[in-house]
Amino acid sequence: MRSIPFREALREAMSEEMRRDDRVLLMGEEVAEYNGAYKVSQGMLAEFGAKRIIDTPISELGFTAVAVGAAQNGLRPIVEFMTWNFAVLPLDQILNTASKMLAMSGGQIGCPIVMRGPNGSAGQLGAQHSTAFESYLANIPGIKVVSPSNGYDAKGLLKQAIRYEEDPVMFLESEVMYGDKSDVPDEEYYIPLGKADVKKVGRDITIVSYNKMMKVALGAAAELEKEGISAEVVDLRTIRPLDWMTVLESVKKTNRLVIIEEQWPFASVSSELSYRIQKEGFDYLDAPIRRITSADAPMHYAPNLAALAIPDVARSVSLVKELMQQYK
Numbered sequence: 001m002r003s004i005p006f007r008e009a010l011r012e013a014m015s016e017e018m019r020r021d022d023r024v025l026l027m028g029e030e031v032a033e034y035n036g037a038y039k040v041s042q043g044m045l046a047e048f049g050a051k052r053i054i055d056t057p058i059s060e061l062g063f064t065a066v067a068v069g070a071a072q073n074g075l076r077p078i079v080e081f082m083t084w085n086f087a088v089l090p091l092d093q094i095l096n097t098a099s100k101m102l103a104m105s106g107g108q109i110g111c112p113i114v115m116r117g118p119n120g121s122a123g124q125l126g127a128q129h130s131t132a133f134e135s136y137l138a139n140i141p142g143i144k145v146v147s148p149s150n151g152y153d154a155k156g157l158l159k160q161a162i163r164y165e166e167d168p169v170m171f172l173e174s175e176v177m178y179g180d181k182s183d184v185p186d187e188e189y190y191i192p193l194g195k196a197d198v199k200k201v202g203r204d205i206t207i208v209s210y211n212k213m214m215k216v217a218l219g220a221a222a223e224l225e226k227e228g229i230s231a232e233v234v235d236l237r238t239i240r241p242l243d244w245m246t247v248l249e250s251v252k253k254t255n256r257l258v259i260i261e262e263q264w265p266f267a268s269v270s271s272e273l274s275y276r277i278q279k280e281g282f283d284y285l286d287a288p289i290r291r292i293t294s295a296d297a298p299m300h301y302a303p304n305l306a307a308l309a310i311p312d313v314a315r316s317v318s319l320v321k322e323l324m325q326q327y328k
Helices: 005-019 044-048 061-072 084-088 091-098 133-139 151-162 212-226 246-253 269-284 303-309 313-326
Strands: 002-005 024-027 051-053 076-080 114-118 144-146 169-173 182-185 197-200 206-209 231-235 237-242 257-260 290-291
Touching: 002 051, 005 024, 005 151, 024 061, 044 051, 051 084, 051 212, 061 076, 061 091, 061 144, 084 091, 084 114, 084 144, 091 313, 114 269, 133 144, 133 169, 133 237, 133 269, 144 151, 144 303, 151 169, 151 182, 169 246, 197 212, 197 246, 206 212, 206 246, 212 257, 231 246, 246 257, 246 269, 257 269, 257 313
Parallel strands: 024 051, 024 076, 076 114, 114 169, 144 169, 206 231, 206 257, 257 290
Antiparallel strands: 002 182, 144 237, 197 231
């Protein structure tokens, strides 16, 4: 077992799969000569060469189209976006080609491709570089959406996506997590997509989150523990397919649910999860499902306003305590 940064866990996942299968390649802006905008691909050009670690022009629509075509012709490309905000440009390829070709071809042409990169807010990046895309992408049938919170999960999920998934996989990371360290085993492992993970066992309330908002969820749980409130914390890990059954099993025990996410509130991941839990688990709920999301507005540049726009530990703790007090 080693403690390594998130970026290194991602690099290990890609490198291990590239050594195993010469059909796997990585392409994107600055992934080769510059070793990656966030140094995720550091050293990979030296090992695998320019035919498999490919620097692209600043043209997301163009190089995503090349990768989709390569996937449909037998290769297994990994596309790195410098930020998922730039993936709005190749949405035509993601939505109209990658996600639909298997259905449109009657099952004859698949698209085993992984698209990955940082997602959501990361400090003073302004509104155009701070959108969280999980709910956007999860609305598209035919693709899978992964949003891990730590290096251990990220490595196992990314290896699974590269090696075994025949559908397009959207892999959402975060700039503010690349330096975070996690314990990663020396032996090879894979984590199946579509399976949530209980990160902390509790009895009084279930808190659900994913990606970097898991820091808020676990931080809130730690503060609540000091006040005698035992929170169970569930990390969704995969947004589509959505493992709402693990959440339901937790709610059967705690009878209360709070969801913390970085999405805008309208038609968000918490909206879908709330619907599922109230539909299938209404009799287990002793209180309304509550959530805390990002503000329903473009992200501010000013740090004090940005801090107010996204969930934090203090407001999450306050929401849980309010729920516990109103519905004893």
